[in-house]
Amino acid sequence: MGRIGVDLYPLRTGVPLAEVDSFGRFLGGSPANVAVAAARLGRRVAMVTRTGADPFGAYLRAQLGAFGVDARWAGEVPGLATPLTFCEIFPPDDFPLYFYRAPKAPDLEIRPEELDLDAVRGARVFWMTGTGLSEEPSRAATLAALEARTEARVEARVEARTEGRAEGLAAASGITVFDLDWRPTLWREGPGPSYERALAHATVAVGNAEECAIATGEGEPRAAARALIDAGVELAVVKRGPAGVLAVHRDGATAEVPPVPVEVVNGLGAGDAFGGALCHGLLAGWDLARTMRYANAAGAIVASRLACSSAMPYPDEVEEVLGRAVDE
Amino acid sequence: MGRIGVDLYPLRTGVPLAEVDSFGRFLGGSPANVAVAAARLGRRVAMVTRTGADPFGAYLRAQLGAFGVDARWAGEVPGLATPLTFCEIFPPDDFPLYFYRAPKAPDLEIRPEELDLDAVRGARVFWMTGTGLSEEPSRAATLAALEARTEARVEARVEARTEGRAEGLAAASGITVFDLDWRPTLWREGPGPSYERALAHATVAVGNAEECAIATGEGEPRAAARALIDAGVELAVVKRGPAGVLAVHRDGATAEVPPVPVEVVNGLGAGDAFGGALCHGLLAGWDLARTMRYANAAGAIVASRLACSSAMPYPDEVEEVLGRAVDE
Numbered sequence: 216m217g218r219i220g221v222d223l224y225p226l227r228t229g230v231p232l233a234e235v236d237s238f239g240r241f242l243g244g245s246p247a248n249v250a251v252a253a254a255r256l257g258r259r260v261a262m263v264t265r266t267g268a269d270p271f272g273a274y275l276r277a278q279l280g281a282f283g284v285d286a287r288w289a290g291e292v293p294g295l296a297t298p299l300t301f302c303e304i305f306p307p308d309d310f311p312l313y314f315y316r317a318p319k320a321p322d323l324e325i326r327p328e329e330l331d332l333d334a335v336r337g338a339r340v341f342w343m344t345g346t347g348l349s350e351e352p353s354r355a356a357t358l359a360a361l362e363a364r365t366e367a368r369v370e371a372r373v374e375a376r377t378e379g380r381a382e383g384l385a386a387a388s389g390i391t392v393f394d395l396d397w398r399p400t401l402w403r404e405g406p407g408p409s410y411e412r413a414l415a416h417a418t419v420a421v422g423n424a425e426e427c428a429i430a431t432g433e434g435e436p437r438a439a440a441r442a443l444i445d446a447g448v449e450l451a452v453v454k455r456g457p458a459g460v461l462a463v464h465r466d467g468a469t470a471e472v473p474p475v476p477v478e479v480v481n482g483l484g485a486g487d488a489f490g491g492a493l494c495h496g497l498l499a500g501w502d503l504a505r506t507m508r509y510a511n512a513a514g515a516i517v518a519s520r521l522a523c524s525s526a527m528p529y530p531d532e533v534e535e536v537l538g539r540a541v542d543e
Numbered sequence: 544m545g546r547i548g549v550d551l552y553p554l555r556t557g558v559p560l561a562e563v564d565s566f567g568r569f570l571g572g573s574p575a576n577v578a579v580a581a582a583r584l585g586r587r588v589a590m591v592t593r594t595g596a597d598p599f600g601a602y603l604r605a606q607l608g609a610f611g612v613d614a615r616w617a618g619e620v621p622g623l624a625t626p627l628t629f630c631e632i633f634p635p636d637d638f639p640l641y642f643y644r645a646p647k648a649p650d651l652e653i654r655p656e657e658l659d660l661d662a663v664r665g666a667r668v669f670w671m672t673g674t675g676l677s678e679e680p681s682r683a684a685t686l687a688a689l690e691a692r693t694e695a696r697v698e699a700r701v702e703a704r705t706e707g708r709a710e711g712l713a714a715a716s717g718i719t720v721f722d723l724d725w726r727p728t729l730w731r732e733g734p735g736p737s738y739e740r741a742l743a744h745a746t747v748a749v750g751n752a753e754e755c756a757i758a759t760g761e762g763e764p765r766a767a768a769r770a771l772i773d774a775g776v777e778l779a780v781v782k783r784g785p786a787g788v789l790a791v792h793r794d795g796a797t798a799e800v801p802p803v804p805v806e807v808v809n810g811l812g813a814g815d816a817f818g819g820a821l822c823h824g825l826l827a828g829w830d831l832a833r834t835m836r837y838a839n840a841a842g843a844i845v846a847s848r849l850a851c852s853s854a855m856p857y858p859d860e861v862e863e864v865l866g867r868a869v870d871e
Contacts, residue, residue, distance in 0.1 A: 223551070223566065226565065231598060231601075232598035232599065232602070233598045233599070233601040233602040233605060234602070235568065235602075236567065236568055237554065237565055237566060237567050237568065238551065238565060238566045238568065239564065239565050240563065240564055240565065240566065269641060270559055270560035270561045270631065270641070271560065271561070271629075271641075273559075273561040274560070274561040274562070277561060296641070296643060296645070299627070299643065301599075303598065313597060313598070313599075313624070315624060315627065315643045317624070317645040317646045318645045318646050
């Protein structure tokens, strides 16, 4: 659930935007990319979002469909243009973004009363991002969806206990991920209390080191992971870039995974590939280390490619990178 | 003086925007195109405008320079993004536009106190458009520039009379063009009294049949031209598309020019090519019919090409089309 837009990427890299003559167009927006990444790995995915009532909105719905993401909850908001994002591509680590989301992105117009809460409750994984909390009515809708998830999880546990079944299975299909996804330019003030409320409902928090620091006030990765768990989640995942990934579970399990060495072409979208693969691993019930290695490999693949959504890897591509990493 | 932006044009034509995969980038914005058109015809041109303080603004300034248009009065407005325009290209006559100018285009932030009024007074031709009147402070700045033009013209006439020189020459170098350029999506209400004030200061009004009708309330081209003259201008030019061009001078001279037969690729920018060539003809002191034929040919050339600004013709290209028209 969250933002979607058109990414316009220079068809040449290493060139300032002022010198770019032509652009390729791609489906974009972090949660949209995550949805595509999970679909590529074979998961059944739908997206709750909004576009403008314009040709770019039609393009995005068609793209979601082509990528195997159900777009039935990706409606139109008349009067607001579908957002655009331009990027500059300076490998290995400089990818400035330029957002055209004024006066307001349609995806911030998702209203609580429009949610299909049965579908939100029924999903085995629900993914939302910090940007959805940046403005009303999207903030209220995102929090309403999170509350519905918590209710469903509690109900499932009570039911399992009543029927004498293991609670683990219910928990495994009640995964709610908060992608901290902090984009300062999209916020008027700081993250504020909506982040705390979202963390109280989420079972997984994922973010890069900076995002975790902003959400928790803790700059050190282990301390930040601990703070995220204290705020309510079961699993905290800190993406540390060149320092790899740290995952800490409330039950004490920890995984630290080194980065996959890769020639970076465009770092944008790598985190979203990681996210889609994280969902895949969590749904598969893999252990923490395996899930993190897999997600890390998926991210590395996208970083080595120019595009984002259309660059999301298939399972055999991830397996190949993992195999190579073992061989080396 | 007026708007500027980045045009993003599909690299394929006849395809809905929803199916376009890549876009070419061009300098755009009607008065910016007119400036380029006049420069291509050998005129010394400068542009008063504003861009965002971003890479697209840098691109536009660089492009103006490359086209030979002085960009010293094309400053930056921090906090506003350089506007974008997408188009769909369905030849021969359907070219929908999608503007990204929210929350406000930097070119509407031109302030009266920032104008170099000596330069505005000193120009032999001054060109402004209706869009510049759509919002403050641009409206006040545009009207201030127009008032400065009128003052300079009156002074030049008085001086000529005092010194016993012909007034004609002073008038010829005091050309002020109002391009009616009506873009309903850029206005909150109708054109209103600012159009009347601008017409009172302009010496030339130019627009397509619809724009002339909106400015005057007269749907019939001759009646609209008459009404524009009654509103203050010396020369009214009505671009009638497939019906050619009608020009009516206050002194009674009239020219009607048929369209130049051409295979239309992209009609956008044809009117701006016409405008740049109109300035060229007026400065050269050509008679009305010659000026209109020349401007018409320049417009036809751009209509036969995909791009706008970069498609503006050189004099030999216009001459060639005019020669062909005579031969046929």
